[in-house]
Amino acid sequence: MSDVALRMEHVYKKFRKGETFNSLRDLIPALTGTMFRQQELSQKDKREFWALRDISFEVKRGEALGIIGHNGAGKSTILKILSRIMKPTKGELAVSGRLSALIEVSAGFHQDLTGRENIFLNGTILGMTNREIKSKLDQIIAFSGLEEFIDTPVKRYSSGMYARLGFSVAAHVDPDVLIVDEVLSVGDYVFQQKCMERMREVINGGATVLFVSHNLKSVAEFCQRSLLLEHGETVTIGPTHEVISSYLNRSRSAHLKAAESKSVVISKVAVRNPAGECLRFHSGEKAWIDIELTACKSCSKLSISLYVTDEQYQSIFDTSTERLGYSNFSLEAGEIFTCTFELQLNLANGIFHPSILVYRYDTQTESDRWAPATTIYVSSDEDVRGAAHLFPKVTRQETRAEVANLMEMPGAAAVIPDVAPAKN
Amino acid sequence: MREELRELYKYRELLYMIAYRDIKVRYKQSIMAFMWAILMPILIVMSGIVVRYAYALAAHKQLQMADIASVAVKSLPWAFLVSSIRFGGNSLILSNRDLVTKIYFPKEIFPLAAVMSSLFDFVIASGALVVFLAALRIHVSLSLLWVPVLLLTLITLASGIGMVVAAGSLFFRDVKYIVEVLLTFGIFFTPVFYDAGMFGDKGKWLLLNPVAPILEGLSACITRQQRPDLPWLAYSVGFAVVSLFGGYVFFKHLEPSFAESI
Numbered sequence: 001m002s003d004v005a006l007r008m009e010h011v012y013k014k015f016r017k018g019e020t021f022n023s024l025r026d027l028i029p030a031l032t033g034t035m036f037r038q039q040e041l042s043q044k045d046k047r048e049f050w051a052l053r054d055i056s057f058e059v060k061r062g063e064a065l066g067i068i069g070h071n072g073a074g075k076s077t078i079l080k081i082l083s084r085i086m087k088p089t090k091g092e093l094a095v096s097g098r099l100s101a102l103i104e105v106s107a108g109f110h111q112d113l114t115g116r117e118n119i120f121l122n123g124t125i126l127g128m129t130n131r132e133i134k135s136k137l138d139q140i141i142a143f144s145g146l147e148e149f150i151d152t153p154v155k156r157y158s159s160g161m162y163a164r165l166g167f168s169v170a171a172h173v174d175p176d177v178l179i180v181d182e183v184l185s186v187g188d189y190v191f192q193q194k195c196m197e198r199m200r201e202v203i204n205g206g207a208t209v210l211f212v213s214h215n216l217k218s219v220a221e222f223c224q225r226s227l228l229l230e231h232g233e234t235v236t237i238g239p240t241h242e243v244i245s246s247y248l249n250r251s252r253s254a255h256l257k258a259a260e261s262k263s264v265v266i267s268k269v270a271v272r273n274p275a276g277e278c279l280r281f282h283s284g285e286k287a288w289i290d291i292e293l294t295a296c297k298s299c300s301k302l303s304i305s306l307y308v309t310d311e312q313y314q315s316i317f318d319t320s321t322e323r324l325g326y327s328n329f330s331l332e333a334g335e336i337f338t339c340t341f342e343l344q345l346n347l348a349n350g351i352f353h354p355s356i357l358v359y360r361y362d363t364q365t366e367s368d369r370w371a372p373a374t375t376i377y378v379s380s381d382e383d384v385r386g387a388a389h390l391f392p393k394v395t396r397q398e399t400r401a402e403v404a405n406l407m408e409m410p411g412a413a414a415v416i417p418d419v420a421p422a423k424n
Numbered sequence: 425m426r427e428e429l430r431e432l433y434k435y436r437e438l439l440y441m442i443a444y445r446d447i448k449v450r451y452k453q454s455i456m457a458f459m460w461a462i463l464m465p466i467l468i469v470m471s472g473i474v475v476r477y478a479y480a481l482a483a484h485k486q487l488q489m490a491d492i493a494s495v496a497v498k499s500l501p502w503a504f505l506v507s508s509i510r511f512g513g514n515s516l517i518l519s520n521r522d523l524v525t526k527i528y529f530p531k532e533i534f535p536l537a538a539v540m541s542s543l544f545d546f547v548i549a550s551g552a553l554v555v556f557l558a559a560l561r562i563h564v565s566l567s568l569l570w571v572p573v574l575l576l577t578l579i580t581l582a583s584g585i586g587m588v589v590a591a592g593s594l595f596f597r598d599v600k601y602i603v604e605v606l607l608t609f610g611i612f613f614t615p616v617f618y619d620a621g622m623f624g625d626k627g628k629w630l631l632l633n634p635v636a637p638i639l640e641g642l643s644a645c646i647t648r649q650q651r652p653d654l655p656w657l658a659y660s661v662g663f664a665v666v667s668l669f670g671g672y673v674f675f676k677h678l679e680p681s682f683a684e685s686i
Binding site: 022023024080085086087101103104107108110112113117120121124125126127129130 | 437438441442445448449452522523525526527528529596597598599602680681683684
């Protein structure tokens with residue numbers, strides 16, 4: 001079984017909600033109290049809850065497993081147990097080789113020490129030897145891009161610089177098993193790309209990776225297999241795209257369940273291209289979003305808003321039937337209303353979440369919201385970054401010497417004539 | 425136990441690193457810098473001299489140079505013990521909270537590093553003490569060979585107590601305050617300003633305090649060129665070893681629940 005790098009078997013973890021005894025002063029009367037009154041014990045039982053229930057999985061050497069789930073589903077608890085910060089209440093786990101966790105990468109920093117000193121400190125905390133750090137020091141500094149500030153105490157760093165330095169150290173640990181928890185969201189876009197690149201290197205170098213993220217795109221990118229966690233229990237484990245669609249479906253059914261008490265419910269949202277239902281698009285293609293509303297009570301002056309968020313759930317686009325010039329509508333109980341939005345997806349490569357909001361036009365009160373209603377995957381041929389795709393072309397590119405130089409050295413200016421873009 | 429010790433050995437570089445960090449941070453950006461290591465012992469020695477002077481006045485005697493030397497010799501180890509326990513006790517809950525909840529490694533490194541960084545202060549202060557003793561014309565003798573044994577006992581004791589206090593104060597917030605009170609008033613129950621011998625036969629009750637035979641032993645072999653009282657020293661050594669061993673087992677027993685209890 002040497003090809004299994006990481007294994008959890010029937011792991012349970014119990015936590016206690018609320019205050020536990022924090023001081024001897026509280027503990028002593030409480031102890032004498034329980035001796036006489038039995039009911040306090042059962043009260044204690046009620047405050048316990050299971051953060052993880054019967055979690056079992058295996059990760060093979062060189063494999064990347066993603067863990068997805070809502071906040072509080074138990075993802076971080078799994079990571080903490082694997083990195084041995086917490087002990088499971090029940091169950092077995094086995095890890096082979098050096099394990100490194102990219103959880104809170106700057107936890108070991110000391111405010112008063114310089115960047116350089118903190119590299120040594122944090123590197124040692126993460127399990128590197130002094131010699132190892134020395135040999136990688138230049139690499140780490142270069143990766144962080146903080147050459148200028150490396151001898152400044154980190155308390156003067158911005159939070160972005162702080163996180164970048166933390167990640168740079170952690171990324172150079174060369175672990176056998178790497179645990180990643182949402183750290184890829186640090187720094188600016190360029191640094192994030194650098195981190196992704198480094199992750200790819202680590203994975204290609206044969207390390208085993210456990211990846212926890214809300215960012216479905218990066219999970220889909222790195223992990224062949226994923227595990228969906230809900231309320232501390234495994235829902236499914238399997239190929240990542242299946243797990244992601246099951247995750248999205250479950251949030252859909254959760255939406256419908258919660259909608260019973262509302263006057264009008266968004267009962268269906270579907271995305272299609274001319275051929276039929278579809279979630280994968282090319283930049284610039286057209287997509288149609290069909291929306292169905294079901295009224296439970298009579299309601300009037302409704303309007304539908306469609307907005308699109310990026311993978312970080314930041315809104316990048318927003319429109320509504322009202323703003324597009326369509327009159328608001330009224331529904332009687334039991335009536336079903338449908339409408340279709342046509343969108344031209346001038347979007348760059350990435351994952352986007354169309355979301356729907358139904359509201360009363362005159363009072364601006366929200367009747368129902370489904371966010372994210374669905375997820376679409378957009379791919380583009382050109383290497384453009386950001387949310388929007390503006391279909392750029394380079395139509396001119398030239399180098400021109402300054403006028404003063406031109407006077408001194410006539411003929412020295414090299415002018416590159418128009419460079420025609422290769423595409424189209 | 426064996427596996428845990430092997431792991432601690434594996435992480436020894438981290439232990440040095442944390443100790444180094446604690447020292448560096450303490451000396452960095454402080455105006456007093458190295459004075460810091462000496463200030464606290466100097467204050468203790470000065471108060472000791474005042475107390476000794478009061479004894480001498482009450483007894484209608486002259487204050488002896490040997491008495492001053494004895495106070496100085498005993499004050500430094502006491503200051504070391506207090507600072508190891510204080511820093512060690514707070515090391516999990518104050519200075520390294522994030523590391524306790526977020527990253528795995530043997531956590532006894534923190535109280536042990538606190539002992540090491542206090543030891544660094546102690547070594548610096550000892551340099552000043554040697555000069556002071558030379559000025560008082562204290563002789564060098566073979567009995568000084570006992571000093572390493574006595575100091576090792578003290579370090580062992582400090583490490584054991586440090587681990588117990590560190591783990592205890594993580595679970596119960598008031599342990600910190602209780603220990604603080606004990607450290608403040610402990611000096612009156614320990615022969616630092618006085619000698620156990622001043623109490624005659626009743627002095628042996630004072631020696632039950634495991635720190636007392638160590639301090640008395642240091643005073644004997646440095647200022648009086650005598651060897652320490654061996655049975656009492658054996659008592660202290662025994663106590664120190666038990667406290668180190670027991671403290672370690674106690675600490676390791678509680679360690680798995682640190683992250684969720686802090």
